[in-house]
Amino acid sequence: QTYQHILTSRPDPSVTLITLNRPKALNALSSPLFAELNTALLAADEDPEVGAIVLTGSEKAFAAGADIKEMKDKEYADVYKGNFLADWTRITTLRKPVIAAVSGYALGGGCELALMCDIILASPTAKFGQPEINLGVIPGGGGSQRLTHAIGKSRAMELVLTGRNFSAQEAERWGVVSRVVGEGEGVVVKEAVEMARLIAGKGRVAVMAGKEAVNAAYELQLAEGLHFERRLFHGLFATKDQKEGMAAFAEKRKPAFTHS
Numbered sequence: 001q002t003y004q005h006i007l008t009s010r011p012d013p014s015v016t017l018i019t020l021n022r023p024k025a026l027n028a029l030s031s032p033l034f035a036e037l038n039t040a041l042l043a044a045d046e047d048p049e050v051g052a053i054v055l056t057g058s059e060k061a062f063a064a065g066a067d068i069k070e071m072k073d074k075e076y077a078d079v080y081k082g083n084f085l086a087d088w089t090r091i092t093t094l095r096k097p098v099i100a101a102v103s104g105y106a107l108g109g110g111c112e113l114a115l116m117c118d119i120i121l122a123s124p125t126a127k128f129g130q131p132e133i134n135l136g137v138i139p140g141g142g143g144s145q146r147l148t149h150a151i152g153k154s155r156a157m158e159l160v161l162t163g164r165n166f167s168a169q170e171a172e173r174w175g176v177v178s179r180v181v182g183e184g185e186g187v188v189v190k191e192a193v194e195m196a197r198l199i200a201g202k203g204r205v206a207v208m209a210g211k212e213a214v215n216a217a218y219e220l221q222l223a224e225g226l227h228f229e230r231r232l233f234h235g236l237f238a239t240k241d242q243k244e245g246m247a248a249f250a251e252k253r254k255p256a257f258t259h260s
């Protein structure tokens with residue numbers, strides 16, 4: 001399949017790399033771009049060869065937000081009837097892990113898109129922010145909620161109300177990103193692909209269960225979450241990968257997972 005606003009590749013047979021590719025608009029997230037992104041994400045999620053997905057943009061911009069020029073003349077009835085942005089959450093329904101490799105601007109919807117991924121790696125040049133307040137609106141892709149969960153009320157409130165950007169270093173300190181990689185063009189993508197390859201080499205059933213369990217921590221109370229985790233853990237004893245993983249340890253060899 002060929003796309004107009006994104007690129008897809010397989011840097012490893014087990015990894016799909018999706019690159020946002022509207023360089024002239026700093027990867028502004030237009031509706032056509034998002035439709036393509038959703039198609040590519042779903043295809044990767046359904047591909048039995050693929051174990052993990054990397055989402056990235058360019059050196060200058062992961063994504064500079066929703067497409068302001070597309071949005072500016074919309075009326076309330078349009079956005080309400082069309083449920084504007086509803087299709088943005090498709091990425092959160094994926095079963096396989098998605099790693100965001102962020103370089104340059106991740107603003108507004110771009111920041112929110114990164115926050116919807118499972119892991120964020122940042123280049124030292126990454127600049128995050130929710131500048132919607134400067135446009136007379138507020139975050140609409142989950143920023144006020146996911147950012148608050150990630151960094152706490154006072155910081156989220158400051159960022160949403162002032163619209164100021166925050167650096168890769170701040171993002172790391174606050175736990176928004178898992179880590180900031182070394183400097184240099186392409187480094188963040190290389191590291192993200194390497195991490196994706198590592199994850200894709202694990203038993204996929206366990207990886208999916210791990211993703212489900214961590215995500216449940218955002219939705220459930222502690223007792224329910226612990227119960228859910230225990231049940232998932234129990235269930236993994238019905239898999240061949242559990243037998244193989246534990247046998248391999250006992251026999252001092254590498255496990256050969258069959259994802260079953």
Ligand code: HXC
Pocket residue numbers: 024025026028029064065066067068069085105107108109110112131132135138139140141142
């Ligand atoms: C449409 C955009 C855009 C955007 C940049 N461009 N961001 N077009 N939507 N979000 C376009 C510019 O209009 C310009 O096009 C080209 O990309 C290059 O941008 P410049 O501004 O010339 O680049 P620079 O001076 O380097 O400044 C970079 C920037 C700035 C600081 C990132 O572009 C900027 O502030 N962008 C908007 C950021 C923002 O407000 N994002 C939140 C959007 S609201 P031309 O044709 O002039 O060359 C949002 C709502 C989310 O995301 C809610 C739902 C999820």
